[in-house]
Amino acid sequence: MSLLGAAVDGLATDVQLPDGAGPFPAVLVRTPYDRRRHRAELHGWARRGFAALAQDVRGRHASAGEWHPYENEAPDGAATARWIRRQPWSDGRLVAAGASYAAHCALTLALDTPEDARPDAVIAAVPALGIAETAREPSGVERLAARAGWWAAHGDRRDSDEEALVKALAADPGLLTHLPVTDLPARLGRDLASWPGLWRPHERDRFASLASDARVPLLAVGGHHDHFAEDTVTLWNRWGGPSARLLTGPWGHGLVAAPGPDATPAHRVSLGDLYARWARLALAGGLGHGRRGAVGLGGSAVWMPAGVEGAPYRPHLRTVHGASFTADPERPLASDGLRVPTDVTPDRCLLVSAPLPRPLDLVGPAEVRLRGTADTPAADWFARLAALTPQGGAERLAVGVVRRADPPGRAAEFGVALGGIARRLTAGTRLRVEIAGHHFPAHARNPHTGEDPVTATRLLASRRAVDPGRVELRLSVLRARPVPIDPAEEILR
Incomplete structure (x- = not known):
C-alpha cells in the first residue's frame, strides 16, 4: 500500500492506495482537525480495498486559503470529488465519510452540490449539521x-490547540462568567473575529430539509451522551435515499472511544470493520430499502432495532423543595455536577419518584410538563432528569430547555422536551427531576431582562413558582423485555 500526497485546488490531501492494479472505490474524509490524524484510518480502508483520502479543509493545517467554518465545504468538496473520479486509480464510486465537522463536510457533498459531484454513499457520525444546530438548542438557548x-x-x-479553553480556565476560573459573551476572545487573548458571527441568526434544519431529497444510502452513527444525538436521529428519520441505517449506543462524542457510565462490553463495536462492510454493500446496491438500525440499551447488554418506542409511563413525583425558587444568574445551577445543595435558598424545584418496584427499560422520547411562573420578561426553563441508584449514586439521563417570554407574573403551561432515552434502570432506582432557570456553563445564562444573552451586560434574578400538582414526567417504557438483535447484522441488511 502506498501513501501519496496531493494538492487539490490548494487543499492538502493524503491518498492511501490499496495493493494491486485497481481501479478502486474511494472514501473521502474532509476535516479541519488535521488530515494526518487519519492515517491509521486510511490504512484500514486501503487494507479493505478502498482508495482512502483525507483532506485538510480550506485554511486549516497544510491547506491554502482562509478558514471560515461552514462556508466553503460545498465547492471545495465538489472540486475534490470530481478530481477523485478523474484519477486512474478510481473506479468512479465514492463514499463521503466523517465524524463531527467532517460529517458536515460529507453531508454537504451529498446534499448541497451538483449531481456530478455527489458521492454514492454517506457515513455521518455524530454529525455537526450546521452552525445553527451546533450553536443553539432547538429552543434557541x-x-x-x-x-x-x-x-x-x-x-x-x-x-x-485542543486544550486552549482548559488552559484559559486554569488561569481564569471565572472566564465564562465574564460579560458580554461576545468579549470572550479578549479574555482568551486571541483574535477570534468569527466568534460574534457564530451567534447571529442562521438558518436551522437546512440539512434536515435537504435530507428528504437524498438519493444515496446513509449510515448515521451517534451516541446517547453526544450533544448531537437528536440531530443524528433526525437525519436518519428524514433521509430520502434508498436506504438509511442508524447505529447509536451509550457513547459520547468520541463514540466507542468515549463510552458512557451505562456502557457495557456488548457495546464495544468495531466501527472500522462495520463501516467498510456497509460501504461495500452500499456501493453494490446490496442494502435493503428503507430505514433500519440498531440502538444499544444503556445499562444492559441488549441491542434493539432502531425506531422501537415504549408505551407512555407517568411516574408519580413528590416535591422535595423549591416550589418557589430564585433563578439567579449570578449563582446558576451548575451543568457539570449532580449534587443538590440543601443548605441554601432554593435555586431549583426538586421532585423525586418512589423507588421503582421493578426494572424499567426507558426507550423513546421523554418530556417534563409543568405550570410555571416567572416575574421577569424573559426566562429559560431547564429540566434535568437523573437516576438515583439504590447504591446512592446519581446518573444524568437527560436535559432539556425552553425559552419563554411570558408576561411577568402570568402562569403558563408548557413542556420541556428531554429528547430520546435508551436506558435500563434497576429496581429500587428513583427518578429525580430538577426544574431550574440555568444550566451553566453548558448553556449561556439568561439575563432575564429580555436582552440577548450573548450581548447582555446586566443580570437580573428571576423569582419562579412551579405548581407541584401540575408537574408531569412523561416517559416511554417497554412493556416487555426487548428481543436482542445483532447490531452488525441489522446495519448490513
Missing part, C-alpha cells in the same frame, strides 16, 4: 461551553 471550547481550539487559526 445558547450552547456556551461546547462552542467556547471549539472556537478556542480551532477558530480563526490554521492549527489547533
Whole structure:
C-alpha cells in the first residue's frame, strides 16, 4: 500500500492506495482537525480495498486559503470529488465519510452540490449539521461551553490547540462568567473575529430539509451522551435515499472511544470493520430499502432495532423543595455536577419518584410538563432528569430547555422536551427531576431582562413558582423485555 500526497485546488490531501492494479472505490474524509490524524484510518480502508483520502479543509493545517467554518465545504468538496473520479486509480464510486465537522463536510457533498459531484454513499457520525444546530438548542438557548471550547481550539487559526479553553480556565476560573459573551476572545487573548458571527441568526434544519431529497444510502452513527444525538436521529428519520441505517449506543462524542457510565462490553463495536462492510454493500446496491438500525440499551447488554418506542409511563413525583425558587444568574445551577445543595435558598424545584418496584427499560422520547411562573420578561426553563441508584449514586439521563417570554407574573403551561432515552434502570432506582432557570456553563445564562444573552451586560434574578400538582414526567417504557438483535447484522441488511 502506498501513501501519496496531493494538492487539490490548494487543499492538502493524503491518498492511501490499496495493493494491486485497481481501479478502486474511494472514501473521502474532509476535516479541519488535521488530515494526518487519519492515517491509521486510511490504512484500514486501503487494507479493505478502498482508495482512502483525507483532506485538510480550506485554511486549516497544510491547506491554502482562509478558514471560515461552514462556508466553503460545498465547492471545495465538489472540486475534490470530481478530481477523485478523474484519477486512474478510481473506479468512479465514492463514499463521503466523517465524524463531527467532517460529517458536515460529507453531508454537504451529498446534499448541497451538483449531481456530478455527489458521492454514492454517506457515513455521518455524530454529525455537526450546521452552525445553527451546533450553536443553539432547538429552543434557541445558547450552547456556551461546547462552542467556547471549539472556537478556542480551532477558530480563526490554521492549527489547533485542543486544550486552549482548559488552559484559559486554569488561569481564569471565572472566564465564562465574564460579560458580554461576545468579549470572550479578549479574555482568551486571541483574535477570534468569527466568534460574534457564530451567534447571529442562521438558518436551522437546512440539512434536515435537504435530507428528504437524498438519493444515496446513509449510515448515521451517534451516541446517547453526544450533544448531537437528536440531530443524528433526525437525519436518519428524514433521509430520502434508498436506504438509511442508524447505529447509536451509550457513547459520547468520541463514540466507542468515549463510552458512557451505562456502557457495557456488548457495546464495544468495531466501527472500522462495520463501516467498510456497509460501504461495500452500499456501493453494490446490496442494502435493503428503507430505514433500519440498531440502538444499544444503556445499562444492559441488549441491542434493539432502531425506531422501537415504549408505551407512555407517568411516574408519580413528590416535591422535595423549591416550589418557589430564585433563578439567579449570578449563582446558576451548575451543568457539570449532580449534587443538590440543601443548605441554601432554593435555586431549583426538586421532585423525586418512589423507588421503582421493578426494572424499567426507558426507550423513546421523554418530556417534563409543568405550570410555571416567572416575574421577569424573559426566562429559560431547564429540566434535568437523573437516576438515583439504590447504591446512592446519581446518573444524568437527560436535559432539556425552553425559552419563554411570558408576561411577568402570568402562569403558563408548557413542556420541556428531554429528547430520546435508551436506558435500563434497576429496581429500587428513583427518578429525580430538577426544574431550574440555568444550566451553566453548558448553556449561556439568561439575563432575564429580555436582552440577548450573548450581548447582555446586566443580570437580573428571576423569582419562579412551579405548581407541584401540575408537574408531569412523561416517559416511554417497554412493556416487555426487548428481543436482542445483532447490531452488525441489522446495519448490513
